Amino acid sequence: MEKRDRGLHSRHRVVASVLSTIGMGLGQVYNGQIVKGILYLLLEIYVLIFWTHPFLQAMWGLITLGDTPQKRARGRIVVEGDHSIFLMIGGLIFLLLFLLFLFVYYQNIRDAYLNGKLRDQGFAVPSFKQTLKNVWEKGYPYILLTPTLLFTLFLTVLPLLFGILIAFTNYSAPYHLPPKTLVDWVGFKSFIDLFQLKTWSTTFYGVITWNIIWAVVSTFTTYFAGLFYATIINHKRIRLKKLWRSIFILPWAIPQFIAILIFRNIFNGQFGPINKMLMDMGFQGIPWLSDPFWAKVTIIVVNIWFGFPYWMALMSGVLTGIDREMYEAADVDGATGMQKFWKLTVPMVLYATMPLLIMSFAFNFNNFNMIYLLTSGGPANPNYSFAGSTDILISWIYKLTLDQSQFNMASVVSILIFIVVATFSIWNFSRTRAFKEEDMM
């Protein structure tokens, strides 16, 4: 008897979910949740009537990127033509909205299924009032998240998707710039060009080599300078520890763009105080910013000025956390100050700051301000296309985008940067505690 009952009733969940798959809200009506069902149904009708045509149009635009080029006669626009980039963005927006709609549709089926299941098990389905209350209770995290996710979707995800798609088009000056001309999908052509066309590959390999050197050197110099100063201030016989720390922390506190612009003037080859001093003493001035080699040295030196306070402040905390007894034990064994530093302090500090060190590497890899505000990527390099001697990938992209309108190449390079940074970050996150605790992977 019971068996037959369950077999009979178990149809509710199947029937409800099938109905909801056919039309939104039908399953809910079948389950007896009339108001909810009608609301769902109205939503679907509204979407079908008002959004089908625009959606199909948008998808056509996304796939073809337009087919009518602008026509001009005697300087006037005769045919407006399709604007490929607007079509692409419009297409993406509709695609995202469509995915949101699919998500709602899925929720509708799931809801029909769950309420059908309740009926199968012999429970009553919740009334509309109860449903509203349930949404507030169980849906609380979704309510909290909705604004943030919408923001992220349209201001971060959408631009990124667009940025990625650009890499597969020929969107660049001088021949493929809307609205005058159309843009086409070209597949991996830009990627191949970057590695194989000599004008692009010379620049790319040159810039990425300096970028890697810069990221490694800038991270390690600031890290060890910070550690060094934290250690010596920590020496037991040094007085006024707080005063020294306060002085040394100043570069971190000053707005970076201002400090960099100040340094740009200090290292000015003609008028800068350093060269003026050198010349007053009878030496020749050093071409700080106008010689490729010296410009790189200058960037690294200035970066130490900025970077070491952050690490010093952090290390001061880490150092006080280290167990004193280990040093006492080392003293008994007759270790020198240097030995204690390299064999005890460094490994422990390194262990404690590893994640930050990796993040700092990733940050320096893309440290646009440092390069662009100090040297603007210069001095000019005749072998490079659209890049100077001190340009790193990110400042090269900036020039490619804003000054040269080489959007497709800029996009290819930014995808490569992403791969580098993402590799480091994922590796970094996968070894932090939170990741394992959260069973994130």
Added chain:
Amino acid sequence: MRKNVKIRENLTVALIYLILFVTAIFVLYPIVWIIVGSMNPGDTLFSSTFFPQRLSLDHYIQLFTNTQYPLWYANTLKIATANMILSTLLIVTAAYAFSRFRFPGRRQTLMAMLILQMFPGFMGMVAIYILLLQMGLLDNHWGLILVYAGGSIPYGTWLVKGYFDGLPRSLEEAAKMDGATHTQIFFKVMFPLSYPILTFIALNNFIGPWMDFIFARLVLRSNENKTLAVGLYEMVTGRGNTEFTNFAAGAVLVAVPITLLFLFLQKYLIEGVTAGANKG
């Protein structure tokens, strides 16, 4: 033997003092130089000497009467404050949801946030430009605020979530037993406990617009809409560098409040950074 050790230690201490002293000079030099420069009569870098014959406040007066500096200052302050409020709100609500609730889709969304934070903000530059153009928000402060707020979410959410994860759950459970709602728990229990990280995030979001050059230059076109970063950059990279002393005065006026703010909140900042690092 003992004496030797003593001498060596004295030498070490002397050496350390020497290093500290020299470093202090290097650290302070640019700061003193720019302050002196701002009060040095004359216009260019060339005419400014380290020990000026007389000090004047002319450049400060000029800055406020002859340039659009006050306007840039007000713009930056407005954008920074609005961004601070908007982003902090968006970040904290999301972080709270991720940290304290288990719901379908949670892991996937967190993963997506993690990956999003790794993309260089530049990648979306062209798209953001076109989006703002379409919405009529180009050369508009709200456009820029939206861009900043959107960009700060993924990183901030992870950081604050990490901090929330470290707070004991027993406190909320006790509050729940007493019949508190989710909203009450959030404001009465979680909020007071998370001041350090909230200060960190708020400060980060406030300082961000002061420092940003890239998006500010992309979005803001007209002279009266500029922010300080863009305005000052153009002041000092123009032909011949003839406005150096005005720039110096402008730089001092930006740097002083931010530096003070930073020094006062230093403790929170360091705690925030380490908290985020340790807890992921």
